[in-house]
Structures are given as structure tokens and as C-alpha cells.
Amino acid sequence: MASTTGLPKVLIIGSGGVGAVSALSLHTRNRSEVTMVIRSDYDKVVKEGYTFDSCTYGKITGWRPHNIAKTVPEAQEKFGNFDYIIVTTKNIPDGYSTCEDIIKPAVTPGVSTIILMQNGIGIDGPMKEAFPQNVTLSAVTHIGSTNYHAVIENKGADNVFLGDFDHSFDTCSPKVQKIINDFIHIYKNDNDLNFIRIDDNVKKTRWEKLIYNSVFNTVTAIVNLDVTRCQINNGNIDLFGPAMDEVLAIAKAEGVIIDEAEKKEKFLHIGDGLLYTPSMCVDMRKNQLLEIEIILGNPLKIAKKHNVPTPTLSVIYSLLSMVQFRIKESVGFLKINEDDFKGNSDDLHQIYLDKYIHKQ
Amino acid sequence: MASTTGLPKVLIIGSGGVGAVSALSLHTRNRSEVTMVIRSDYDKVVKEGYTFDSCTYGKITGWRPHNIAKTVPEAQEKFGNFDYIIVTTKNIPDGYSTCEDIIKPAVTPGVSTIILMQNGIGIDGPMKEAFPQNVTLSAVTHIGSTNYHAVIENKGADNVFLGDFDHSFDTCSPKVQKIINDFIHIYKNDNDLNFIRIDDNVKKTRWEKLIYNSVFNTVTAIVNLDVTRCQINNGNIDLFGPAMDEVLAIAKAEGVIIDEAEKKEKFLHIGDGLLYTPSMCVDMRKNQLLEIEIILGNPLKIAKKHNVPTPTLSVIYSLLSMVQFRIKESVGFLKINEDDFKGNSDDLHQIYLDKYIHKQ
Incomplete structure (x- = not known):
């Protein structure tokens, strides 16, 4: 028209x-x-x-x-x-x-x-x-x-x-x-x-934004607290800092050159005192599906490709996948038949993939 | 009397x-x-x-x-x-x-x-x-x-x-x-x-029980799912298995000899098909304080003493501490004055310890 x-x-x-x-x-x-x-x-x-x-x-x-x-x-x-x-x-x-x-x-x-x-x-x-x-x-x-x-x-x-x-x-x-x-x-x-x-370098801009998002969005969505409350509990030292280091290492392996120290310092403090709740935590509170793959799943696939170790992010991702599953089940996106999962726990993930994911 | x-x-x-x-x-x-x-x-x-x-x-x-x-x-x-x-x-x-x-x-x-x-x-x-x-x-x-x-x-x-x-x-x-x-x-x-x-070896018995508790109790309490649902999401491979390896390594460093392969196999499958919700997850759902220190905090202190690496358990512990904080605040055990935490995020944990923990 x-x-x-x-x-x-x-x-x-x-x-x-x-x-x-x-x-x-x-x-x-x-x-x-x-x-x-x-x-x-x-x-x-x-x-x-x-x-x-x-x-x-x-x-x-x-x-x-x-x-x-x-x-x-x-x-x-x-x-x-x-x-x-x-x-x-x-x-x-x-x-x-x-x-x-x-x-x-x-x-x-x-x-x-x-x-x-x-x-x-x-x-x-x-x-x-x-x-x-x-x-x-x-x-x-x-x-x-x-x-x-x-x-x-x-x-x-x-x-x-x-x-x-x-x-x-x-x-x-x-x-x-x-x-x-x-x-x-x-x-x-x-x-x-x-x-x-x-x-001129959108890839770099996206990775820079990810330094924040893949760390603060994910953790706050898992624990249901704003950024400041996580920081009160030593979040910067225990989680956010190490997780940011891993994001920076993945970006580097992908050929994206970021001033690591500067960006880490900037992002660790960008929310100081704001008691800010990132969008993924807001989504979790609304019981809406989370952008887990584009924020964390894809970076981890890239890490794997380059053999970058991601001890912190991988645990965060596993836990966040479980939170996503909880939301999917609770909104009826997934309907789990419990009888399907009464066997050996080593098989459960494969059964889930076969019956519920790949057949969708 | x-x-x-x-x-x-x-x-x-x-x-x-x-x-x-x-x-x-x-x-x-x-x-x-x-x-x-x-x-x-x-x-x-x-x-x-x-x-x-x-x-x-x-x-x-x-x-x-x-x-x-x-x-x-x-x-x-x-x-x-x-x-x-x-x-x-x-x-x-x-x-x-x-x-x-x-x-x-x-x-x-x-x-x-x-x-x-x-x-x-x-x-x-x-x-x-x-x-x-x-x-x-x-x-x-x-x-x-x-x-x-x-x-x-x-x-x-x-x-x-x-x-x-x-x-x-x-x-x-x-x-x-x-x-x-x-x-x-x-x-x-x-x-x-x-x-x-x-x-004759209560220490060993306690550590053996901890293989289960420090892994399944903690993760299920963080993500609010039963054990089977975590396993559906590849929990045994991604989290429970690696976390159990770390518990076994800490026990070993502490001088506790456990048949690692046997115990790991046993505990990974002890709940197969039961859709069981461990007590810590039940406590979390009831919004009651969690036994986080005796189940995970103390083992991690022992790990630190022996320089045993705990990449998985440490992340789980940090997240669980935040969940515990959330519960403490929500039941009124802690009343946070947000104005106390509007400064630099590096100081927030110390302010929290000084004003809210050590002064209690």
C-alpha cells in the first residue's frame, strides 16, 4: 500500500x-x-x-x-x-x-x-x-x-x-x-x-553493554533483589567483579578490545546508591520469560568456542535456566508431565529436550 | 527439681x-x-x-x-x-x-x-x-x-x-x-x-550427609524448584555433580576419607523420580531463615583453610547469602535504611557489617 x-x-x-x-x-x-x-x-x-x-x-x-x-x-x-x-x-x-x-x-x-x-x-x-x-x-x-x-x-x-x-x-x-x-x-x-x-564498532558497543547486563540483570533476577542490595552482600567482590572479568575475557577472545579496567570500574559503580532493579529482575517479578539466551547463553557459547573459562557465569547461567524453567512452567508455556521424569536423573535432561523442546 | x-x-x-x-x-x-x-x-x-x-x-x-x-x-x-x-x-x-x-x-x-x-x-x-x-x-x-x-x-x-x-x-x-x-x-x-x-566417625557421617545437603538444599532454595525439576534442566551435570566434587575435595582436605565415586553416584540419584523438595527450599517458600552457614558457609571456611578451590560452591553461597538477606529483610529481622547505602558500592558490604551485623 x-x-x-x-x-x-x-x-x-x-x-x-x-x-x-x-x-x-x-x-x-x-x-x-x-x-x-x-x-x-x-x-x-x-x-x-x-x-x-x-x-x-x-x-x-x-x-x-x-x-x-x-x-x-x-x-x-x-x-x-x-x-x-x-x-x-x-x-x-x-x-x-x-x-x-x-x-x-x-x-x-x-x-x-x-x-x-x-x-x-x-x-x-x-x-x-x-x-x-x-x-x-x-x-x-x-x-x-x-x-x-x-x-x-x-x-x-x-x-x-x-x-x-x-x-x-x-x-x-x-x-x-x-x-x-x-x-x-x-x-x-x-x-x-x-x-x-x-x-563504527557495534559489536564492541554491544559487548560493553553486556558487561552490565549479563552480570547485574542475571544475578538480580535469580535472587530477587535490586543491585544495591546485592552489593550490600559483597556482590561486587564475590560475584559482579569476577563475572565481569569473564565477560571481558570472552569479548577479548572474540577480538573485541575493551579498556577492561576502566569499563569494569565504571559498570561496577554505575548504579551506586540508586537501588536500581534491572529489567530482567523486573520481568522475573512479573513472572515473564527472561532474555537469558541473548544476555548470557550466547556469550557462553562464544566462550566455549574460544575455550575461555567461565566458572562464575556458567553457574549463574545454570541457575538462571532453572528460574526460566520455573517461569515457563508457571505461566503454562511448558506443561510438565511428572510421570515422564521418574527415571534415572542422568536421562532427565535428554527426556526434557526430546519431549518438550525439540518437539515443540 | x-x-x-x-x-x-x-x-x-x-x-x-x-x-x-x-x-x-x-x-x-x-x-x-x-x-x-x-x-x-x-x-x-x-x-x-x-x-x-x-x-x-x-x-x-x-x-x-x-x-x-x-x-x-x-x-x-x-x-x-x-x-x-x-x-x-x-x-x-x-x-x-x-x-x-x-x-x-x-x-x-x-x-x-x-x-x-x-x-x-x-x-x-x-x-x-x-x-x-x-x-x-x-x-x-x-x-x-x-x-x-x-x-x-x-x-x-x-x-x-x-x-x-x-x-x-x-x-x-x-x-x-x-x-x-x-x-x-x-x-x-x-x-x-x-x-x-x-x-565411630561422626565427622565422616556429617560430611557424607553434607554431600547431599550442601548441594541440593542450596540450589533448590535459590531457584525455588524441586530436585527433579533442577535435574530436568541438566542440574546433575551443570551444578550438582561439580558441587559434590568440591564438597568431597573439602572433606578430603579435612582428612575425611569418603569413597568419592560411590557416594557421588549414590547422592546424585537418591532422589530420582521423587520430585522431592529439600527442607531449605521448603524454608525459603515459608519465608523462614535458612541454615546457610552450617550447610555451606562453614564448609567453605574449611575449604579456604585448606586452599581447596570451590568455584561452584562459592557462587552458590554468594547467591544464597543474598536470598537469606532477602528473607531477613522481608520478615523484619533486618530493617535496612536505604540512605545508609547511597555511597560507593565498594563500601556497602562494610557499612552493612558495621551498622547492621556487628552492632546487633
């Missing part, structure tokens, strides 16, 4: 805090037609619009993007084809759907540029593999934004680092370079707190 | 599943005067007595020991002095009271024999130090008994291993040997499922 505005069409999938602020930035810039897929808050947004309390864009009420759809197929049917698809959903490949499956109905082969505005490592490869005719870009945000029933609290500046996960800007094709520049053109507002910039 | 029966006086402190079955065994044998300290179920037991469904002693209703007291001082005042004090309470030195403080009002110097019928390691030393004029014995039970409001479900035979933690029977003084024999005499019934025997 043709754009009603003649402008490039952007679809935003995932209407959490990050997705809503991105939609607002694009809409404010007014050089694209912005469509959002909104599920649970659909009726409320159609009727009342979003409310923002944003350090970047101010206090706004009754805001709506150009188009709203309830599902990805509906968005494609009514408002496609899309030039850009921004993915801001949680990325849980072991959950209900992979991100590749979620966005597929909206991807026009050879046309849509996919922008992964998500956390974690190992998310670009599967997307590029699933859509080889399309350009997939990687965006890292430092935004601090939450969505509670279409009310957005946005406390961090709207900062976006954009690039190709596998190449620096100079080594991208002219086509990809143009796409990156074009997107920055339609996103960047004349606003000191909104910046979007070419990231 | 003189015994009304002329028999040796036994006080049982801790009226859980283990304490109640021990009281029943002694009472059935009828060669001692049995006093129990009963707190929460006091009124019910006075009025209706205990109900037992016991594989060893059968189905019994309306059972009471000779004497019941609400507190240890009351027991001492009304029914002391005691020849034997059997301690079956949880042992939580970082909790409301140490066991030494709990039993103190009932200990007659030079007279009362203290029998620690509890789990864990590092419990005998503090007791011997607190009561140097008294004999402290160590008893390990394999009983499987729960108390739910004075209704006792007892599924395991009443087996007791009794001895001195630091000596074999032969190297105990004649006085201690006599005490051990005397107690067995008043405890052992003519019942195939009730046995109590001299344990």
Missing part, C-alpha cells in the same frame, strides 16, 4: 519504553510515516494516545503515531510495505516466538531494512540468515524508558548507536552506508538530548 | 519432625523422663497431643511426652535439671539466636550431656566451647519426618548415628563412652526400624 505521506515508512514492532520513544522521535522529525504494532494497550492508545514524561521530548499527552496496528500482519496489510522495521521487542528465542518469526510478515524481501534495537549478543546473525536479501542493522540505545499502560517514563537521553554488527561503516557497501545515513536523517531531531550516530 | 519418675531426664529442644519422633522413641522405651519445649503448637499439644503417622511407630493419636514447656527457662524451672539435652532446632548462627544461647538456661554445668541432632558442619565446636564442663555429642539422623501443626508424617526409619565429633569411641574418655552407651540404652526400642548405634 502506498504511503499516504510519500515519506519512507517505518514500522516499530515492540511498543515498550524504547519503541515508544523511537516512534516519538521519528514522528517529531516528521520525515517518515510511523506505524506501531501495539498489542495490550491498543484500545487505550487509539482512544487516548500515549502520555510521555521524557527528559528529551518533554511532557506530552494524547500522542499517537501516524498508524497503529494490532498485529504485524495487520500492519503489513494496511500500512506496508515498510522501508524500515525497528525491532524493540524482548528477544527470547527459547520463548513463544523468535524475532525472525515475529517480524516475517512485514519484511519485504530486498526492500525492508531491519534495525535491531535490542540488547544482547548473537541476535544479528539469525536475522541476517533469515532475511538474506535485506539489510539488518544493529542499534544500541542508552535510554532508560519504561512503558506502563501507554504512560512512558523516559529518564535517559534518547541516544542511539547505529551500525552493522559485522562491519565498520567504511567496510559496508555503499548501499548499506546510504541506508544508515538515510535513517539517521529521518531520526535525528534538533534536540541536544536526542542523538543518533554511526557506530 | 527431682524427677517424678526417678529416671534420667531428657529435654528435647526443637519440636519439629525429628524432635517429636525422638521424644516418641524415648517415651516408648520408657527408661527416661521426656520433656519437650514446644512453642507454636503448645496449646494444641496440651489439649490434643501429637498425631503420628510413622513407619517406625505406627499410627498414634493423642500422644504427649511426660512434660511440656513453652520455653527453655520454663522447662528448666519446672522439670530440670536435665541429664540429656537433645537439640533438634534449626541451627542458624546468623539468625535470631545461636543454639548455644537457646539451650543455655537448661544446661547444668558438669551434668547435662548435649546431643546435637542437627545437620551441618561446624556446630560441635561452638557448643563445646560454650559449655566446656559438659559433654557434647553429635547425632546424625536419617529419618524423613515433618511436623505440620503437631501432626507428624514420618516416612523414614528412625536411624540415629551417635558419637563424638572429634573422637572415635575408643579414643573417648570412659566417662564419655558410658554416656554414649547409657543414651543408646534409653533410646533403642525393640523395633526393627528404630536403631541407634555408636558412630
Whole structure:
């Protein structure tokens, strides 16, 4: 369907805090037609619009993007084809759907540029593999934004680092370079707190963010405490520090050069005194599936590939897998027949994989 | 106060599943005067007595020991002095009271024999130090008994291993040997499922029980799943096996010779198919303080003394400490003033120790 505005069409999938602020930035810039897929808050947004309390864009009420759809197929049917698809959903490949499956109905082969505005490592490869005719870009945000029933609290500046996960800007094709520049053109507002910039080393940016996420998100989700309360219990010395060292060692083995001492010092203290609860712990409290694979599972696969020892992270990952299982069972994602597991405990994991995972 | 029966006086402190079955065994044998300290179920037991469904002693209703007291001082005042004090309470030195403080009002110097019928390691030393004029014995039970409001479900035979933690029977003084024999005499019934025997190596027996407890109790309490569900998630390979290896290595460094392969195989499979929830996980679910120090903290101190590496157990311990902190805060045992912890995260643990632990 043709754009009603003649402008490039952007679809935003995932209407959490990050997705809503991105939609607002694009809409404010007014050089694209912005469509959002909104599920649970659909009726409320159609009727009342979003409310923002944003350090970047101010206090706004009754805001709506150009188009709203309830599902990805509906968005494609009514408002496609899309030039850009921004993915801001949680990325849980072991959950209900992979991100590749979620966005597929909206991807026009050879046309849509996919922008992964998500956390974690190992998310670009599967997307590029699933859509080889399309350009997939990687965006890292430092935004601090939450969505509670279409009310957005946005406390961090709207900062976006954009690039190709596998190449620096100079080594991208002219086509990809143009796409990156074009997107920055339609996103960047004349606003000191909104910046979007070419990231020449997204891989490094993602690993740097992971230093925090793979350590604080995971531990707090396991023990159900905020970061400060973990630190009270000697968390920096006993867990966070050693775990960060392991993340840094994996990144190094992967060829990512990070100033280790500086980053470790920075991240160990980034939450000092804030009594901050990372998103994975919030998800656990809401009994929602956790982004365990992209935050910790994939880094550990890379560690294994390079023979990097990960004594701390591996134990954290095993325990977190059990927490994820608990959540899956409790929300009915998995229904365990206990009779299946009354045999020898060495076989139980294989039975689980065979009967419950691979057959899904 | 003189015994009304002329028999040796036994006080049982801790009226859980283990304490109640021990009281029943002694009472059935009828060669001692049995006093129990009963707190929460006091009124019910006075009025209706205990109900037992016991594989060893059968189905019994309306059972009471000779004497019941609400507190240890009351027991001492009304029914002391005691020849034997059997301690079956949880042992939580970082909790409301140490066991030494709990039993103190009932200990007659030079007279009362203290029998620690509890789990864990590092419990005998503090007791011997607190009561140097008294004999402290160590008893390990394999009983499987729960108390739910004075209704006792007892599924395991009443087996007791009794001895001195630091000596074999032969190297105990004649006085201690006599005490051990005397107690067995008043405890052992003519019942195939009730046995109590001299344990020539209690230290080894305690470490063997710890192979299970320090691994399964701790992990299940952290992730809130039964043992089988942890095993479904590859728990035996990823966590339980490596953690057991570390417990065995610590025991070995401590001079305790255990058939490692046999014990590991036995304990890894002891719960196969039972979907069993260990007591520490049950305590966590009830939001009660955990026996973290005697089950894992003390073994790790011993590991440190001998320079035994414990990469798995140390991470488990750190996480479990955070869970214990969460429980302490949630039950009001600790009241954290968040303003105390708004500084540098390196100091937070020290502030916590100074303001909240050492000043208690």
C-alpha cells in the first residue's frame, strides 16, 4: 500500500519504553510515516494516545503515531510495505516466538531494512540468515524508558548507536552506508538530548553493554533483589567483579578490545546508591520469560568456542535456566508431565529436550 | 527439681519432625523422663497431643511426652535439671539466636550431656566451647519426618548415628563412652526400624550427609524448584555433580576419607523420580531463615583453610547469602535504611557489617 505521506515508512514492532520513544522521535522529525504494532494497550492508545514524561521530548499527552496496528500482519496489510522495521521487542528465542518469526510478515524481501534495537549478543546473525536479501542493522540505545499502560517514563537521553554488527561503516557497501545515513536523517531531531550516530564498532558497543547486563540483570533476577542490595552482600567482590572479568575475557577472545579496567570500574559503580532493579529482575517479578539466551547463553557459547573459562557465569547461567524453567512452567508455556521424569536423573535432561523442546 | 519418675531426664529442644519422633522413641522405651519445649503448637499439644503417622511407630493419636514447656527457662524451672539435652532446632548462627544461647538456661554445668541432632558442619565446636564442663555429642539422623501443626508424617526409619565429633569411641574418655552407651540404652526400642548405634566417625557421617545437603538444599532454595525439576534442566551435570566434587575435595582436605565415586553416584540419584523438595527450599517458600552457614558457609571456611578451590560452591553461597538477606529483610529481622547505602558500592558490604551485623 502506498504511503499516504510519500515519506519512507517505518514500522516499530515492540511498543515498550524504547519503541515508544523511537516512534516519538521519528514522528517529531516528521520525515517518515510511523506505524506501531501495539498489542495490550491498543484500545487505550487509539482512544487516548500515549502520555510521555521524557527528559528529551518533554511532557506530552494524547500522542499517537501516524498508524497503529494490532498485529504485524495487520500492519503489513494496511500500512506496508515498510522501508524500515525497528525491532524493540524482548528477544527470547527459547520463548513463544523468535524475532525472525515475529517480524516475517512485514519484511519485504530486498526492500525492508531491519534495525535491531535490542540488547544482547548473537541476535544479528539469525536475522541476517533469515532475511538474506535485506539489510539488518544493529542499534544500541542508552535510554532508560519504561512503558506502563501507554504512560512512558523516559529518564535517559534518547541516544542511539547505529551500525552493522559485522562491519565498520567504511567496510559496508555503499548501499548499506546510504541506508544508515538515510535513517539517521529521518531520526535525528534538533534536540541536544536526542542523538543518533554511526557506530563504527557495534559489536564492541554491544559487548560493553553486556558487561552490565549479563552480570547485574542475571544475578538480580535469580535472587530477587535490586543491585544495591546485592552489593550490600559483597556482590561486587564475590560475584559482579569476577563475572565481569569473564565477560571481558570472552569479548577479548572474540577480538573485541575493551579498556577492561576502566569499563569494569565504571559498570561496577554505575548504579551506586540508586537501588536500581534491572529489567530482567523486573520481568522475573512479573513472572515473564527472561532474555537469558541473548544476555548470557550466547556469550557462553562464544566462550566455549574460544575455550575461555567461565566458572562464575556458567553457574549463574545454570541457575538462571532453572528460574526460566520455573517461569515457563508457571505461566503454562511448558506443561510438565511428572510421570515422564521418574527415571534415572542422568536421562532427565535428554527426556526434557526430546519431549518438550525439540518437539515443540 | 527431682524427677517424678526417678529416671534420667531428657529435654528435647526443637519440636519439629525429628524432635517429636525422638521424644516418641524415648517415651516408648520408657527408661527416661521426656520433656519437650514446644512453642507454636503448645496449646494444641496440651489439649490434643501429637498425631503420628510413622513407619517406625505406627499410627498414634493423642500422644504427649511426660512434660511440656513453652520455653527453655520454663522447662528448666519446672522439670530440670536435665541429664540429656537433645537439640533438634534449626541451627542458624546468623539468625535470631545461636543454639548455644537457646539451650543455655537448661544446661547444668558438669551434668547435662548435649546431643546435637542437627545437620551441618561446624556446630560441635561452638557448643563445646560454650559449655566446656559438659559433654557434647553429635547425632546424625536419617529419618524423613515433618511436623505440620503437631501432626507428624514420618516416612523414614528412625536411624540415629551417635558419637563424638572429634573422637572415635575408643579414643573417648570412659566417662564419655558410658554416656554414649547409657543414651543408646534409653533410646533403642525393640523395633526393627528404630536403631541407634555408636558412630565411630561422626565427622565422616556429617560430611557424607553434607554431600547431599550442601548441594541440593542450596540450589533448590535459590531457584525455588524441586530436585527433579533442577535435574530436568541438566542440574546433575551443570551444578550438582561439580558441587559434590568440591564438597568431597573439602572433606578430603579435612582428612575425611569418603569413597568419592560411590557416594557421588549414590547422592546424585537418591532422589530420582521423587520430585522431592529439600527442607531449605521448603524454608525459603515459608519465608523462614535458612541454615546457610552450617550447610555451606562453614564448609567453605574449611575449604579456604585448606586452599581447596570451590568455584561452584562459592557462587552458590554468594547467591544464597543474598536470598537469606532477602528473607531477613522481608520478615523484619533486618530493617535496612536505604540512605545508609547511597555511597560507593565498594563500601556497602562494610557499612552493612558495621551498622547492621556487628552492632546487633
